[in-house]
Structures are given as C-alpha cells and as structure tokens.
Amino acid sequence: MRELVGLKSQELLWEYACQKYDLPEVERIALELQDDFHANVNIVLWCCWLASRGIRLPASCLTDVLIGVDSVSQMTVSKLRSVRAALKTSTGFTRVQVQSITKHILKAELVAEKILLNRLQDLTKGFVESKAGSLGDDGLLDLRYYLDFLGIPSADALSESMLEAVELRPVEMLIG
Secondary structure, three states, X not given: OOOOOOOOOOHXXXXXHHHHHOOHHHHHHHHHHHHHHOOOHHHHHHHHHHHXXXXXXXXXXXXXXXXXXXXHHHHOHHHXXXXXXXXXXXXOOOHHHHHHXXXXXXXXXXXXXXXXXXXXXXXXXXXXXXXXXXXXXXXXXXXXXXXXXXXXXXXXXXXXXXXXXXXXXXXXXXXX
C-alpha cells in the first residue's frame, strides 16, 4: 500500500477534485450520478483520488465516510444546492437579485465542499495509519463499490467511464 506521501497540505484532495471536475466529461458524469442516483460527488471524486494514488482501503471504511461526510453533506451542500435551484424559478426577486444571491450561495457551497473534501483526506490518512494492509474479507473500497452500494444498476460501466474521464488508465488502478 502506498503511503500518503506529501499529504502535508490539506489542499491535495481539494485541488485534485477541482482540477478533475473542470473536465467536461467528469462534470457530466458526476452530475448524472448526483442527479439520477443521489451519489455524493465529493465521495465520487475522492474514490477517483484514491485510485490515482494507489491507496487501497477496506470497504468497511465506507460506513465512516457516509457518517462523517455524506450525512453532513446532505445537511449542508444539498440544502444549499436546493435553495439555489429554487431561486431560478423565484418570482420574489429581480434577475439581478437572484444572480447576487445565487453567487453567495454557490460560494457557501464551495466552502462546505472544501471542508468535506478536507475531512475525506483526514479520514483517509487515519484509515491508512490504522488499517494499513488489512483489507479483510469485505473487499476494496473503490468507486465501483460505492456506486454498487448506492444500488446503481450500471455501477461497473459508470465507474469505468468516470475513471477514464479523470484520465486513469486501468494499469494505474492496479498498481498499489
């Protein structure tokens, strides 16, 4: 298992997520997973980040991630996103007012997402330090496992598409 070499900066996962989300195909697949299957885009990008770094975690770590990140995301980011979407059809504000409010809500969303990605990075460091090398019988936590956990019928295909979109070749996913 590769150590988390260079995890001195809390920006690593955040920077990776921003860089990859800027790729049109990554954004398209991420939004499809979010809108159609209620996947957490931060967790999706985190799974890609794990694969890109050859970090192997036991599938049992997903429970901690869902409790520590996804539940908080549902209470914050998802609600902010809903308010932003509702403003698009609001008749109580002018177009300029809606744009101003939307800009501030989007900024709050990004701050919350950065905090959640930092939390994922911290959880990863803790997982690696405490569970290094012990994948156990529950398998490997990866993007396919997360999407399958969500009950997405096309988890294998969507996982493969996303990993290709973030420019991970299959050989990179096997090195660890």
